[in-house]
Amino acid sequence: MLENWVVVPTCLPLVRLRCHACASGRFRASGKFRVNAHHKLLDAWLLVLCTSCGETAKLTLLERTNVRSVRPELLDRLHDNDPGLTAELLQDPVVRRRNRITLDWDGAWRLDTRGPVHPGREAIDVSVRFAARIPVRPVRLIAEGCGLARAEVERLVAEGRLVSAVRLSGKLSGDFTFTLKR
Numbered sequence: 001m002l003e004n005w006v007v008v009p010t011c012l013p014l015v016r017l018r019c020h021a022c023a024s025g026r027f028r029a030s031g032k033f034r035v036n037a038h039h040k041l042l043d044a045w046l047l048v049l050c051t052s053c054g055e056t057a058k059l060t061l062l063e064r065t066n067v068r069s070v071r072p073e074l075l076d077r078l079h080d081n082d083p084g085l086t087a088e089l090l091q092d093p094v095v096r097r098r099n100r101i102t103l104d105w106d107g108a109w110r111l112d113t114r115g116p117v118h119p120g121r122e123a124i125d126v127s128v129r130f131a132a133r134i135p136v137r138p139v140r141l142i143a144e145g146c147g148l149a150r151a152e153v154e155r156l157v158a159e160g161r162l163v164s165a166v167r168l169s170g171k172l173s174g175d176f177t178f179t180l181k182r
Helices: 072-079 083-091 093-099 138-146 150-159
Strands: 002-009 014-016 026-038 041-050 056-066 102-104 109-112 123-130 162-164 176-181
Touching (some): 026 056, 026 072, 041 083, 072 083, 083 093, 109 138, 123 138, 138 150, 138 176, 150 162
Parallel strands (some): 002 123
Antiparallel strands (some): 002 109, 014 026, 014 102, 026 041, 041 056, 162 176
């Protein structure tokens, strides 16, 4: 029988960015947007706040963009400070690349296993799905989901009793499956 696990975000991740005021490296999204018009051109930013000193920084979303090329629903969401849009834009690789930021997901996600793993079975097949692109080490997920130590999971991988089509070392942010043989 196939077990289904889901990695779910619990809150917005922190933004890794150097603060010019206090040299801290973490910002939290305020959920507020700033939109500025220059005749027919728009600029838009997502405002983020330093976790240490509270200084505000701006993440560029639109830069000198013709107002007609911006979808009206996007513009409405920017004006309404839509919290869902904040989450979407933080996940957008174009926004992250443009602003040279990375996301810190520590403490911002949980693993939903929908109940304990049944230890009496000979083999357990598990499908892990990500509700958002959260980079996590598969060994950590498996350890948390099965109630094992990470060293024990790494030993099971080395012995060939824990197998997957994806590499279990490093970080993943996409769906994968694995089989645990007892």
